Amino acid sequence: MTHEDxxxxxxxxxxxxxxxxxxxxxxxxxxxxGEIIAxxxxxxxxxxxxxxxxxxxxxRQAAASLQRFDLSGCVIYTSTEPCPxxxxxxxxxxxxxxxxxxSREDAAAIGFDDLMLYREVCxxxxxxxxxxxxxxxxxxxxxxxxxxxxxxxxAY
Amino acid sequence: MTHEDxxxxxxxxxxxxxxxxxxxxxxxxxxxxGEIIAxxxxxxxxxxxxxxxxxxxxxRQAAASLQRFDLSGCVIYTSTEPCPxxxxxxxxxxxxxxxxxxSREDAAAIGFDDLMLYREVCxxxxxxxxxxxxxxxxxxxxxxxxxxxxxxxxAY
Numbered sequence: 001m002t003h004e005d006x007x008x009x010x011x012x013x014x015x016x017x018x019x020x021x022x023x024x025x026x027x028x029x030x031x032x033x034g035e036i037i038a039x040x041x042x043x044x045x046x047x048x049x050x051x052x053x054x055x056x057x058x059x060r061q062a063a064a065s066l067q068r069f070d071l072s073g074c075v076i077y078t079s080t081e082p083c084p085x086x087x088x089x090x091x092x093x094x095x096x097x098x099x100x101x102x103s104r105e106d107a108a109a110i111g112f113d114d115l116m117l118y119r120e121v122c123x124x125x126x127x128x129x130x131x132x133x134x135x136x137x138x139x140x141x142x143x144x145x146x147x148x149x150x151x152x153x154x155a156y
Numbered sequence: 157m158t159h160e161d162x163x164x165x166x167x168x169x170x171x172x173x174x175x176x177x178x179x180x181x182x183x184x185x186x187x188x189x190g191e192i193i194a195x196x197x198x199x200x201x202x203x204x205x206x207x208x209x210x211x212x213x214x215x216r217q218a219a220a221s222l223q224r225f226d227l228s229g230c231v232i233y234t235s236t237e238p239c240p241x242x243x244x245x246x247x248x249x250x251x252x253x254x255x256x257x258x259s260r261e262d263a264a265a266i267g268f269d270d271l272m273l274y275r276e277v278c279x280x281x282x283x284x285x286x287x288x289x290x291x292x293x294x295x296x297x298x299x300x301x302x303x304x305x306x307x308x309x310x311a312y
């Protein structure tokens with residue numbers, strides 16, 4: 001199968017599940033060794049889960065399927081450029097590459113705020129529209145010190 | 157309960173679950189009308205889920221509990237400044253505010269790549285360390301057009 005074949009599957013998922021009323025027009029597949037090991041589609045509204053973007057669903061399913069939190073050796077095909085949430089999840093999962101079709105500008109043009117989100121994420125904490133306030137930093141630091149001292153931790 | 161009380165609960169979650177071996181030293185609570193409605197802690201390694209950061213777990217639980225994908229009226233207390241994935245999820249969920257204790261620099265100092273991730277997310281697609289390639293943009297666009305034409309869509 002070619003890049004185009006895998007992307008067609010992601011696009012088909014975006015169509016089918018939008019038509020079925022599951023959520024926005026977004027689909028994704030995770031591929032390992034030339035085979036699709038996970039499929040995702042947007043389920044934000046139908047599952048009452050604001051994190052259930054196509055890529056997130058596909059990554060969680062791939063990790064569960066492989067029983068690994070590290071998806072090195074896999075790539076993702078997504079019908080739209082990942083938003084900062086999904087892009088970050090792709091980094092945390094250590095996927096090898098991203099193939100995408102629609103861009104963040106295309107998404108913004110049909111009402112999805114990916115462009116705004118990229119702007120906000122890159123602002124300094126004090127400049128964001130989201131109020132952010134720091135409290136109890138001394139108490140929280142002790143958990144970090146305990147992590148550093150922990151001898152049996154599973155790092156990632 | 158005060159901001160400090162809610163944050164102490166988030167920090168306690170970070171401690172307890174790190175000690176129990178569930179994942180990294182991170183905890184979060186979602187609060188609505190002065191009450192904790194959801195608790196989250198990092199479960200990346202124990203659940204084989206690279207997206208299972210404390211904030212993500214808490215947001216998903218809060219949304220499931222309220223049966224709403226829009227968490228307007230809620231705030232989140234997290235023991236560490238959200239990474240770009242969690243920060244974006246907080247925006248998508250329309251939480252009102254973020255209270256945090258440890259910073260991204262503190263997280264980087266104990267081996268979590270939040271700083272690197274903030275840098276990567278803010279780079280142009282072509283400059284990132286993650287290979288990204290665009291394919292089939294014309295075919296994917298038709299799903300976006302179908303979304304615009306869909307009369308019974310649930311926007312978010």
